[in-house]
Amino acid sequence: MKDHLSTKRSIILPPSREADWRKSLITTINQYEKGPIEIDCQDWLMKCRDLIYLNKIIESAGLAITIIKSSNPETVVSATSLGHQAHLTIKSNSNPTKNPENQSPHLNQQSKLLFHQGTLRAGEHLIAEGDVLLLGDVNPGAKISAGGDVMVWGRLRGTAHAGKSGNTAAKITALELRPLQLRIATCIARGPEEKPQPGLAEQANIEGDGIIIQPAKTTPVIENKLL
Amino acid sequence: MSSHTRIILVCSGKGGVGKTTLTANLGIALASQGAKTAVLDADFGLRNLDLLLGLENRIVYTAQEVLEESCRLDQALVRHKQESNLSLLPAGNPRMLDWLKPDDMQRIVAMLSEQFAYVLIDCPAGVEDGFKNAVSATKEAIVVTNPEVSAVRDADRVIGLLNTHGVKPVQLVLNRVRPKMIASQDMLSVEDVTDILALPLLGLVLEDEQVIVSTNRGEPLTLNGQSSPAARCYTNIARRIQGEDIPLIDPSKEGSGMRDKFRRLMQTKIF
Numbered sequence: 029m030k031d032h033l034s035t036k037r038s039i040i041l042p043p044s045r046e047a048d049w050r051k052s053l054i055t056t057i058n059q060y061e062k063g064p065i066e067i068d069c070q071d072w073l074m075k076c077r078d079l080i081y082l083n084k085i086i087e088s089a090g091l092a093i094t095i096i097k098s099s100n101p102e103t104v105v106s107a108t109s110l111g112h113q114a115h116l117t118i119k120s121n122s123n124p125t126k127n128p129e130n131q132s133p134h135l136n137q138q139s140k141l142l143f144h145q146g147t148l149r150a151g152e153h154l155i156a157e158g159d160v161l162l163l164g165d166v167n168p169g170a171k172i173s174a175g176g177d178v179m180v181w182g183r184l185r186g187t188a189h190a191g192k193s194g195n196t197a198a199k200i201t202a203l204e205l206r207p208l209q210l211r212i213a214t215c216i217a218r219g220p221e222e223k224p225q226p227g228l229a230e231q232a233n234i235e236g237d238g239i240i241i242q243p244a245k246t247t248p249v250i251e252n253k254l255l
Numbered sequence: 256m257s258s259h260t261r262i263i264l265v266c267s268g269k270g271g272v273g274k275t276t277l278t279a280n281l282g283i284a285l286a287s288q289g290a291k292t293a294v295l296d297a298d299f300g301l302r303n304l305d306l307l308l309g310l311e312n313r314i315v316y317t318a319q320e321v322l323e324e325s326c327r328l329d330q331a332l333v334r335h336k337q338e339s340n341l342s343l344l345p346a347g348n349p350r351m352l353d354w355l356k357p358d359d360m361q362r363i364v365a366m367l368s369e370q371f372a373y374v375l376i377d378c379p380a381g382v383e384d385g386f387k388n389a390v391s392a393t394k395e396a397i398v399v400t401n402p403e404v405s406a407v408r409d410a411d412r413v414i415g416l417l418n419t420h421g422v423k424p425v426q427l428v429l430n431r432v433r434p435k436m437i438a439s440q441d442m443l444s445v446e447d448v449t450d451i452l453a454l455p456l457l458g459l460v461l462e463d464e465q466v467i468v469s470t471n472r473g474e475p476l477t478l479n480g481q482s483s484p485a486a487r488c489y490t491n492i493a494r495r496i497q498g499e500d501i502p503l504i505d506p507s508k509e510g511s512g513m514r515d516k517f518r519r520l521m522q523t524k525i526f
C-alpha cells in the first residue's frame with residue numbers, strides 16, 4: 029500500500045450524511061498538490077451538473093481527475109456519461125468512523141496542515157486528513173475533525189474530533205475550550221459544565237481511558253512535523 | 256434607480272421569530288421616511304405579509320401572474336392605502352413552491368429594482384428551496400432572531416449559508432427582547448447572542464403586546480407614528496438602514512419605574 033503513496037492520490041468526499049461535499053471540498057482542496065487525482069464520491073448521488081461543478085473546483089486547484097469512484101450507481105453512470113473513467117465501489121455497511129482504515133490509509137501518514145480562516149457556524153463541518161488549524165470560532169452546532177491534531181485559534185464551542193482515523197495521541201487545543209463534545213480517536217467526552225479560565229489556552233488529550241483538559245502545553249507539534 | 260436599489264432579505268431559519276412583522280413595519284417606516292419601498296412576500300407556502308399590512312382584500316394579481324406574463328408588474332403591485340410610497344407584491348398560490356426557480360426570483364426582484372429604492376423580501380422559515388430561491392435574488396440580508404438558544408442556533412446556520420452565497424452585508428435584529436427576563440438571567444442577553452453570531456447589530460425590538468394588536472388589525476405599528484416600545488424600535492431600525500446613526504436602546508434601562516420614564520423624557524427633550 030505504502031509503495032503507491034507517491035503515485036496514487038485521492039480525494040475522498042465526506043459521507044453524504046456527515047457534511048456537504050461542496051463545502052468540505054472547497055475548504056480542503058488546497059491540501060493537495062497539483063497533478064492527477066482520483067475522486068471517491070462515497071455514497072453521494074451526483075448528477076451531471078454536480079460532477080461538472082466538482083470538476084470545476086478540481087481543475088481550478090490545478091488538479092485533474094483520473095477516475096471517479098462511488099458506491100452510488102447513479103453517480104457512476106453520470107460520471108461515465110461525462111467521459112470520466114468511473115468505478116463502482118462496494119459500500120461498507122459499518123459506520124465510517126468506526127472503520128477508519130479504509131477511509132484514507134495513505135493520508136494518515138501525511139502530516140499536512142490544513143489552515144482555514146473563518147468561523148464555523150452551526151451545521152458546518154470542516155474535515156482535514158492531517159492536522160487542522162482554524163483561525164476563528166467553532167460555534168455550537170458546528171464540527172471540526174482531523175486525522176491529526178485540532179487547533180482552534182478562537183473559541184471552540186461546538187464539537188471537535190481529533191485523531192479521527194484512530195490516532196490516540198492526537199490533541200485538541202483552543203484559546204477557549206468550551207465544547208459541546210470532544211472526541212479523540214474513539215474516545216468521546218461531553219464538554220465540561222464550568223466555564224474555562226479566561227486568557228488560558230487549553231488542550232484536551234487522552235490520558236488513561238478518558239479525555240482530560242489541561243492548560244495547553246507548548247510541545248513543538250508543528251515544528252516536528254515540518255522538519 | 257436600479258443599481259442603487261437596496262435589496263434586503265429578511266430571514267431567520269427558525270419559524271415564528273418575527274420576520275413578517277419586521278418586514279411589514281420596516282416597509283411602512285421606510286416609506287414614511289420618504290423612500291419608495293416594495294415588500295415582496297417570498298413565503299409562498301404560508302403567505303401573510305398581505306394580512307399584516309391590511310392589504311389582503313386588494314390583491315388582484317400576484318407574483319405568479321407577473322412571472323407567467325399574464326399581467327404587468329404594476330397591475331400586481333398593491334399600493335398601501337395610507338403610505339403610498341409602499342407597495343406589496345403578493346405571493347402566488349402555494350403551488351409556486353413546486354416550480355419556482357432562483358431565476359424566477361431574480362427576474363421578479365430585477366423588475367422591482369427598476370421602480371423602488373428598497374426591496375424587502377420576506378423569506379420563508381427553513382433553509383430549503385424557498386430560502387435558496389430568495390437568497391439567490393438578494394444583495395444584503397437581515398437575520399432576525401429571538402434571545403433563545405434554538406433561534407440563535409438556526410440563525411447561525413443561516414448566516415453560514417448567506418456567507419457562502421456571498422450575501423453582504425448581513426446584519427442582525429434581535430426581536431422579542433424582555434429586559435426583565437434578561438436582568439433576572441432567565442433569557443439570553445444581547446451580548447450572549449452577538450457573542451455567538453458575531454454580526455453587526457442593526458437593532459433590538461422589545462417584546463410588546465401592541466405587536467399582536469396591530470397584527471390583528473392589519474395596521475403595522477409604524478403606521479401613524481405610533482409610539483409603543485416596539486414601534487420605536489422598528490422606526491429606529493428603518494432610520495439606521497437609511498444610514499442614520501442612532502444609538503441602540505439599552506435593555507437594562509427599559510424598565511417601567513418612574514426614574515426610567517423620567518430619564519427617557521429627558522433624553523427626548525435634549526436630542
Ligand SMILES: Nc1ncnc2c1ncn2[C@@H]1O[C@H](COP(=O)(O)OP(=O)(O)OP(=O)(O)O)[C@@H](O)[C@H]1O
Binds near residue numbers: 269270430431461464
Ligand atoms: N416584538 C414582538 N412582541 C410581541 N410579539 C411579537 C413580536 N414580534 C413578533 N411577535 C409575534 O410573533 C408571532 C410570529 O411573528 P411573525 O409572523 O412575524 O414571524 P415569522 O418569522 O414571519 O413567522 P414564519 O416563520 O411563520 O413566517 C406573531 O404572532 C407576532 O405577533
Ligand SMILES: [Mg+2]
Binds near residue numbers: 276
Ligand atoms: Mg412569516
